[in-house]
Amino acid sequence: MFIVSYVWLHNQVHAVISESIKTHNQALDKLRQQGGTIIQNEHKDNTLGSVIVNGKKSVWPLTKSEGLRSNG
Structure with a gap:
């Protein structure tokens, strides 16, 4: 599980991605x-991303904890 927020600041969109709600809210408060x-x-929840590794597209967990769970 992770939280994603997009914040408009200084004519740019900033993405905030966190696994902890507390840390996420602290980051959002600073941007506000x-x-x-x-x-x-x-x-x-249970979302996989994709990355390019050595020129090949691979499905990879977006968060460290999801990677640890899938690797045992």
């Missing part, structure tokens, strides 16, 4: 204090 606006919040 700088004048940022949250434009989207998402909660993801």
Whole structure:
């Protein structure tokens, strides 16, 4: 499980991705204090991402804990 938020700040979209709700909220609070606006919040479960390794696309867990679970 992880949380993804997108924040508009200084004419850019910043992505905040965390496994901990507390850490996530702390990061969002810091961005809000700088004048940022949250434009989207998402909660993801069991989501795999893909990466390119040695020129080949591979499915890979997006978070360290998911990688540890899948590797035993």
